[in-house]
Amino acid sequence: MPRKSKSRYALLGMLNMTSMSxxxxxxxxxxxxxxxxxxxYSNIYPLLKKMEAExxxxxxxxxxxxxxxKKVYTITDSGRQEFKDWLHQIPEIRKxxxxxxxxxFYGNMLSPKKLMEKIEHRKTHCEDVLHNLDDIxxxxxxxxxxxxxxxxxxxxxxxxxxxxxxxxxxxxELEWCDAAMQELKRLAQEDNSxxx
Amino acid sequence: MPRKSKSRYALLGMLNMTSMSxxxxxxxxxxxxxxxxxxxYSNIYPLLKKMEAExxxxxxxxxxxxxxxKKVYTITDSGRQEFKDWLHQIPEIRKxxxxxxxxxFYGNMLSPKKLMEKIEHRKTHCEDVLHNLDDIxxxxxxxxxxxxxxxxxxxxxxxxxxxxxxxxxxxxELEWCDAAMQELKRLAQEDNSxxx
DNA sequence: TAGTTCATGTAATGAGTTACATGATTAT
DNA sequence: ATAATCATGTAACTCATTACATGAACTA
Numbered sequence: 001m002p003r004k005s006k007s008r009y010a011l012l013g014m015l016n017m018t019s020m021s022x023x024x025x026x027x028x029x030x031x032x033x034x035x036x037x038x039x040x041y042s043n044i045y046p047l048l049k050k051m052e053a054e055x056x057x058x059x060x061x062x063x064x065x066x067x068x069x070k071k072v073y074t075i076t077d078s079g080r081q082e083f084k085d086w087l088h089q090i091p092e093i094r095k096x097x098x099x100x101x102x103x104x105f106y107g108n109m110l111s112p113k114k115l116m117e118k119i120e121h122r123k124t125h126c127e128d129v130l131h132n133l134d135d136i137x138x139x140x141x142x143x144x145x146x147x148x149x150x151x152x153x154x155x156x157x158x159x160x161x162x163x164x165x166x167x168x169x170x171x172x173e174l175e176w177c178d179a180a181m182q183e184l185k186r187l188a189q190e191d192n193s194x195x196x
Numbered sequence: 197m198p199r200k201s202k203s204r205y206a207l208l209g210m211l212n213m214t215s216m217s218x219x220x221x222x223x224x225x226x227x228x229x230x231x232x233x234x235x236x237y238s239n240i241y242p243l244l245k246k247m248e249a250e251x252x253x254x255x256x257x258x259x260x261x262x263x264x265x266k267k268v269y270t271i272t273d274s275g276r277q278e279f280k281d282w283l284h285q286i287p288e289i290r291k292x293x294x295x296x297x298x299x300x301f302y303g304n305m306l307s308p309k310k311l312m313e314k315i316e317h318r319k320t321h322c323e324d325v326l327h328n329l330d331d332i333x334x335x336x337x338x339x340x341x342x343x344x345x346x347x348x349x350x351x352x353x354x355x356x357x358x359x360x361x362x363x364x365x366x367x368x369e370l371e372w373c374d375a376a377m378q379e380l381k382r383l384a385q386e387d388n389s390x391x392x
Numbered sequence: 393t394a395g396t397t398c399a400t401g402t403a404a405t406g407a408g409t410t411a412c413a414t415g416a417t418t419a420t
Numbered sequence: 421a422t423a424a425t426c427a428t429g430t431a432a433c434t435c436a437t438t439a440c441a442t443g444a445a446c447t448a
Contacts, residue, residue, distance in 0.1 A: 003437065005407060006295050013302040023427055036297040043408070045429055066416050068428045087306050090314060091295035093321055097436095099202050099287035101232040101361055106209040107354035110283050118286060125289055157383055158303035165297055165372050172368035176361050187353055201435060219399055239436070241401055262444050264400045293408095 007043055008051065012083040015057060015075040022048050022071065032159065035133055035166035048073055056082055112188040116181055123177035126170045133166050203239055204247065208271060208279040211253060215270040218244050228355065231329055231362035244269055252278055308384040312377055319373035322366045329362050
């Protein structure tokens with residue numbers, strides 16, 4: 001069975017909330033699911049065109065001054081059905097490919113100091129993502145709770161669940177970074193004292 | 197800058213420990229780094245051939261009865277240098293692509309029961325991996341500590357660090373599964389009581 | 393007799409990223 | 421001035437997986 005692209009369902013899911021242009025989809029992705037899923041324009045635009053040809057979405061052009069036409073896409077019944085079918089399937093579990101871990105595994109070939117730099121770098125990244133998750137959380141809690149559309153209200157618990165995944169994931173990674181730093185400090189000291 | 201394959205360094209790192217055939221490399225990968233890195237035969241064999249042509253490794257054939265020749269690869273000085281150069285680089289941070297989370301995010305379109313099935317499925321997977329990690333840990337602690345080669349002894353702390361990453365990562369995922377199950381149970385009950 | 397281990401590969405596919413291309417408006 | 425926002429795309433590339441191909445020996 002050849003691997004199938006899931007981007008399609010990410011886009012259909014977004015369009016199932018509300019009709020949007022490719023540009024707006026990208027924005028919404030970045031603001032909501034970016035901590036576990038990302039899409040590029042160069043993926044979104046051709047996919048929308050393809051889905052339109054296949055009847056999963058329809059497109060309406062809106063003229064604008066001094067800008068390309070805005071193409072607003074709307075999900076069709078067939079698209080909605082396809083989306084629901086996917087929702088009922090067991091999701092793929094991807095294998096990790098962590099270059100950092102590969103370097104840690106071969107870490108004996110490197111000075112502990114150099115390794116610690118890499119781990120500090122990763123730790124900073126985790127902190128960045130965690131801040132970003134805070135922002136998403138604020139967005140969900142404040143902005144969306146005010147728009148008291150019942151449709152959106154009932155979605156919030158699910159958005160928070162996905163947020164919580166990110167929180168736990170990146171917190172665990174950060175904690176590993178701290179533990180690894182400590183262990184490497186210990187190893188570096190052992191090295192020093194054995195060289196004395 | 198085009199993305200560069202890191203499989204090359206995974207293989208060079210393995211060959212830097214000891215000379216091996218492609219088949220043996222695959223085995224060792226499965227037994228040591230599979231929780232954060234995997235390689236397939238269909239990637240390994242062509243890569244070894246390519247690296248030989250480029251002078252990063254050399255190959256020696258060993259005849260065997262009733263089996264294809266065993267091709268044992270040995271890292272060269274140039275290969276070792278390339279490996280060390282890579283070790284000094286800051287590793288790539290890959291973006292997550294979690295289909296499960298996508299389905300959770302759009303979970304309002306699905307019954308809580310169906311969602312819980314998916315999460316149970318993922319939880320089982322986490323448990324499987326954690327058991328596997330235990331096995332690797334046993335392998336490292338028992339089998340390798342007995343072979344008291346000082347080279348290997350000094351590598352064990354780094355292998356344990358990479359193992360610890362997996363432990364924390366999959367434990368965090370498992371804990372998220374548990375928390376998510378509880379939250380979904382709560383949501384399902386809310387649904388029920390509002391329908392009464 | 394069915395599955396695993398040993399041992400090697402090729403071919404095809406597709407998913408995802410990066411680079412390239414254009415261009416006005418608005419905010420810092 | 422420079423960066424960000426709005427708005428669309430094409431072309432190229434490569435990474436990684438899956439399917440295919442072969443075949444003997446050993447084990448449950």
